[in-house]
Amino acid sequence: MNGLRGVSLGRQAAPLREQVLEVLRNAILDFDLKPGQRLVERELIESLGVSRTTVREVLRELTAEGLVTVIPQKGAVVYAPTPSEAADLYAVRASLEGLAVQRFIERASARHLDRLRDALAEFEKVCATSDDMRELLRAKDGIYDALLAGADSPTVQRILAGVQARVQLLRATSMSQPGRPRKAVEEMRALVEAIADGDVTEALRLSRTHLDNASSTVATVLDDEDGATGEA
Known part of the structure; x- marks a missing residue:
């Protein structure tokens, strides 16, 4: 095959x-x-x-x-997500990850924050040195793993696990686009800084912005693919 x-x-x-x-x-x-x-x-x-x-x-x-x-x-x-399915998945992610961010600020210890910063540093390093998609996804997952650990919310973690594979496929679609990994690093760095400052409002805004940008990137890819299929 x-x-x-x-x-x-x-x-x-x-x-x-x-x-x-x-x-x-x-x-x-x-x-x-x-x-x-x-x-x-x-x-x-x-x-x-x-x-x-x-x-x-x-x-x-x-x-x-x-x-x-x-x-x-x-x-x-x-699995081939339609633009509407992708939009719904990102909407689910935005709600759940926003709650995870809020819970992290409320509940995380200094050790959890150090782990989050270390995960961000690893993601920055991988994005600067590698274009291997699996490596990029693992590094980005490290940030979310650290975020969920500090959020200490089994409910959020369990629901996110239910859509993890399809989320990974969308994440791979987004991260495969030229310039997106670098932009994702900038967005995640700003988010981690807001979390470290304990600024819930700004952290939620940045989390939503990151996912909106990823969603827009994926929507463009899917729309282009639909157009190419239609032309064929």
Whole structure:
């Protein structure tokens, strides 16, 4: 299958199923497997050298995560968000992450703030030195992990976990655009500064601005893709 050439499994410590899951998840987030692309069982079996049972289990897991959609008469395809779905996901993120920011300011210790600053520094470093999407996403996740740890809100964390995979796909779409990583660093730096100052109003404004900018970037990409599809 195009996008999975050269994949080698079986030499890692993780169970085979987990290896296949990671390979396909990364291929989707790296856009080696494109949004809307069919995931044909036979091709996956041949490309990965695994059983039909393993492929089906992994596709079920990716469907549960939201990265794969099963369409009647077509089968499994890589999730392709519509502009309205993306806008709704960003609206959910804005509400939940705004609450996380507020709770962090209310509840976080000095140690939590140090962890948040360290995560920001790592994100800045990665954005300056790498264009590997998985590395960029891991570094950005580090900021959100630190934010949620300090917010100490299992409810917010649990709800965000439910949309995490689709959020990651949108995040990858946004961060893949020229100039967006640098801009994201500037936005996150300002946000962390406002949090450190204990300025709830400014921190909420900056959190919303960051997500609005990311949402606009993704909307432009999706609109362009819809236009190209329509022209075809």
